[in-house]
Amino acid sequence: MKKIGILGTGMVGESIGTKLIELGYEVRMGSRTANNEKAMEWASKNGDRASTGTFNDAASFGELIVVCTKGDATVSVARSINPDLVKGKIIIVISNPLDFSKGMPPFLIPELTNTNSLGEEVQKILSLANVVKTLDTVNCQIMVNPNKLSGPQTMFIAGNNSEAKKQVGELLEKFGWNEIVDLGDITGARATEMMMPIWIRIMVTTNNVQFGFKIVR
Amino acid sequence: MKKIGILGTGMVGESIGTKLIELGYEVRMGSRTANNEKAMEWASKNGDRASTGTFNDAASFGELIVVCTKGDATVSVARSINPDLVKGKIIIVISNPLDFSKGMPPFLIPELTNTNSLGEEVQKILSLANVVKTLDTVNCQIMVNPNKLSGPQTMFIAGNNSEAKKQVGELLEKFGWNEIVDLGDITGARATEMMMPIWIRIMVTTNNVQFGFKIVR
Numbered sequence: 001m002k003k004i005g006i007l008g009t010g011m012v013g014e015s016i017g018t019k020l021i022e023l024g025y026e027v028r029m030g031s032r033t034a035n036n037e038k039a040m041e042w043a044s045k046n047g048d049r050a051s052t053g054t055f056n057d058a059a060s061f062g063e064l065i066v067v068c069t070k071g072d073a074t075v076s077v078a079r080s081i082n083p084d085l086v087k088g089k090i091i092i093v094i095s096n097p098l099d100f101s102k103g104m105p106p107f108l109i110p111e112l113t114n115t116n117s118l119g120e121e122v123q124k125i126l127s128l129a130n131v132v133k134t135l136d137t138v139n140c141q142i143m144v145n146p147n148k149l150s151g152p153q154t155m156f157i158a159g160n161n162s163e164a165k166k167q168v169g170e171l172l173e174k175f176g177w178n179e180i181v182d183l184g185d186i187t188g189a190r191a192t193e194m195m196m197p198i199w200i201r202i203m204v205t206t207n208n209v210q211f212g213f214k215i216v217r
Numbered sequence: 218m219k220k221i222g223i224l225g226t227g228m229v230g231e232s233i234g235t236k237l238i239e240l241g242y243e244v245r246m247g248s249r250t251a252n253n254e255k256a257m258e259w260a261s262k263n264g265d266r267a268s269t270g271t272f273n274d275a276a277s278f279g280e281l282i283v284v285c286t287k288g289d290a291t292v293s294v295a296r297s298i299n300p301d302l303v304k305g306k307i308i309i310v311i312s313n314p315l316d317f318s319k320g321m322p323p324f325l326i327p328e329l330t331n332t333n334s335l336g337e338e339v340q341k342i343l344s345l346a347n348v349v350k351t352l353d354t355v356n357c358q359i360m361v362n363p364n365k366l367s368g369p370q371t372m373f374i375a376g377n378n379s380e381a382k383k384q385v386g387e388l389l390e391k392f393g394w395n396e397i398v399d400l401g402d403i404t405g406a407r408a409t410e411m412m413m414p415i416w417i418r419i420m421v422t423t424n425n426v427q428f429g430f431k432i433v434r
Contacts, residue, residue, distance in 0.1 A: 149434060153433045181422070181423070194412070198400075198412055200408070202400070202432060211433060213433070214431040214433050216428060
């Protein structure tokens with residue numbers, strides 16, 4: 001696997017994209033329009049293995065696709081992807097179904113939580129792809145560099161396809177994650193997405209985004 | 218503070234009650250009926266500082282009250298309490314709003330999650346008491362003995378009254394909790410209650426209930 005497509009040009013897309021370039025991958029950052037300013041600025045700083053395009057360009061380019069669009073936009077982005085472009089491919093969904101429309105703290109979009117999740121919804125929309133939910137329980141700086149904290153943390157992974165989870169697990173190891181807990185099928189995304197409220201509370205009350213969760217046994 | 222009332226006769230009530238007896242408190246375990254079999258069996262094993270009664274008996278007896286009734290019964294239990302009996306008292310709500318009616322894994326009761334919580338609901342019902350949400354993110358064996366695990370974990374606490382949280386924090390320390398994160402007002406209960414899905418997933422996929430969450434910074 002050499003080529004990775006990223007959907008989303010926010011802080012998460014930028015962090016993941018930059019880390020993947022450092023690791024030697026070719027990365028195409030996709031957005032709604034082909035000439036998104038943030039995507040082009042990112043590409044200009046990351047050498048000739050970095051490129052930009054539309055969401056469908058990035059989905060077509062990547063052998064693996066990372067979704068890090070805003071939570072309330074992710075369903076429509078998934079629907080805008082030509083399903084044939086992602087058939088049999090792995091799609092990592094980092095996005096969480098947060099709704100900031102009523103201010104801080106955000107709540108989870110009711111129809112995408114508790115008995116559903118954004119991970120499941122993307123899997124339903126792009127049913128021929130293998131969706132894996134992971135990385136959504138930490139800030140983007142920790143996602144790609146967990147070892148910058150004072151000790152090891154746990155990363156969770158959920159998805160219907162074991163081979164897809166294995167390959168994503170190998171990528172997580174390259175990012176520095178050593179303790180990965182497999183939560184089972186894609187409905188496990190409900191569990192990690194519902195950790196957003198505790199993550200946000202801790203962020204707000206400790207005024208710090210650089211932390212992770214460790215499962216202590 | 219010498220006297221504690223416990224509402225609920227399940228595994229959590231039994232574990233907390235037994236620990237409080239060991240710590241020297243007088244404990245009354247309350248249930249729907251005054252002569253609940255499980256409560257009487259617990260009291261018979263715990264010496265003359267252990268007693269039983271109705272929910273209102275336990276609420277009246279306790280200078281502090283611990284609620285550990287089943288999640289889907291807790292609102293009706295709170296409504297059955299005479300508000301005057303708990304005026305100015307601390308009420309620790311451990312119960313989580315889990316609905317097992319559709320099998321495993323349970324979901325969270327929709328009207329008690331995301332933009333509400335069981336902690337908040339009990340605070341609304343018993344508005345003259347000081348509700349504190351804590352201990353709900355670990356199994357009952359870990360609640361009263363966190364040091365049995367391989368390393369320290371984090372306990373969360375939420376509530377509107379700072380003095381109440383301080384007193385509960387001192388009790389948690391007696392249980393062995395050293396790292397307590399204050400999540401702010403009682404709406405913080407949304408965050409800890411929404412950790413139930415990840416707790417249950419980890420329990421199911423690792424076949425182990427003895428674990429806790431540590432925040433790594």
